Amino acid sequence: xxxxxxxxxxLVRRRGQExxxxxxxxxxxxxxxxxxxxxxxxxxxxxxxxxxxIIDESGMPKERFSAEFPKxxxxxxxxxxxxxxxxxxxxxxxxxxxxxxxxxxxxxxxLTVL
Amino acid sequence: GDSVTQMEGPVTLSEEAFLxxxxxxxxxxxxxxxxxxxxxxxxxxxxxxxxKADDKGSNKGFxxxxxxxxxxxxxxxxxxxxxxxxxxxCALLNAGNNRKLIWGLGTSLAVNP
Numbered sequence: 001x002x003x004x005x006x007x008x009x010x011l012v013r014r015r016g017q018e019x020x021x022x023x024x025x026x027x028x029x030x031x032x033x034x035x036x037x038x039x040x041x042x043x044x045x046x047x048x049x050x051x052x053x054i055i056d057e058s059g060m061p062k063e064r065f066s067a068e069f070p071k072x073x074x075x076x077x078x079x080x081x082x083x084x085x086x087x088x089x090x091x092x093x094x095x096x097x098x099x100x101x102x103x104x105x106x107x108x109x110x111l112t113v114l
Numbered sequence: 115g116d117s118v119t120q121m122e123g124p125v126t127l128s129e130e131a132f133l134x135x136x137x138x139x140x141x142x143x144x145x146x147x148x149x150x151x152x153x154x155x156x157x158x159x160x161x162x163x164x165x166k167a168d169d170k171g172s173n174k175g176f177x178x179x180x181x182x183x184x185x186x187x188x189x190x191x192x193x194x195x196x197x198x199x200x201x202x203x204c205a206l207l208n209a210g211n212n213r214k215l216i217w218g219l220g221t222s223l224a225v226n227p
Contacts, residue, residue: 004157033214042219043158043203056214091157101146101207101215105157 004029004094005074006106014114019079021109023092031095032075033103034067036088043091049075082113116141120204120218127194127225135189135221137178137204145206147171147180147187148215152201161189161202194225 005024013019025032034046045059049069060067064082069075079086089110093103121136139145146165150158162171167182176191189202204218 006157043217045214045217048214093158099207099213101148101163101205101213102160103158103215105159107155107157 004092004104004106006092006109008109010110012112013082015083016081019082019111021077021090022074023106024074025094026104029094030097031099032069033093034077035091038088084113087111087113116208116216118204118206118216118218120221123222125221125223129196129225129227130193133191133194135202137187137218139185139206141206141208143208145208148205149178149189150203196225196227199223199225
């Protein structure tokens with residue numbers, strides 16, 4: 001049973017480009033969370049999605065950031081017109097519909113903006 | 115709102131030393147409590163959990179007891195190993211907050227041989 005798959009693991013973008021990060025949940029998981037982690041900082045919640053539905057996006061910046069979890073395919077976190085401050089590790093975590101708090105994390109996508 | 119406070123790191127110990135990482139929380143109602151661990155270069159993974167007062171979660175020699183009277187969930191291990199070097203996150207899950215985990219900032223542990 002494959003775990004949570006994130007890709008790319010490493011992504012380099014120049015300022016102004018777009019970054020797309022993908023997350024394929026574990027089989028049977030219908031909840032997806034995206035987090036951002038910076039060195040010396042904790043996990044920052046960004047968005048919580050279920051299939052075709054955004055449940056909570058209170059941690060998402062109002063501009064340039066968007067997320068989706070379509071009926072088919074992976075969840076995608078999209079960052080438009082990246083800036084240097086977007087450089088971070090972005091983690092996806094998935095869980096079951098029962099939402100017991102037991103999340104399974106991917107290995108993260110590390111975005112570097114030049 | 116709900117919150118989690120962890121002791122600041124980094125914590126540096128010698129192998130076989132006793133470990134305590136403090137975690138206290140603020141929450142309404144009866145949250146579930148968790149410890150997650152992040153090894154270098156990896157994502158987080160669940161270490162242990164407790165869902166009600168006085169429950170003790172345990173795994174891989176680590177333990178934490180849900181203390182409602184002190185609103186705490188301190189992580190302990192009697193004898194740490196070099197392989198325990200990681201960042202440890204305390205978290206809570208409450209019925210509100212759209213049932214998303216509320217995280218502490220993480221405590222970095224380095225164990226020297």
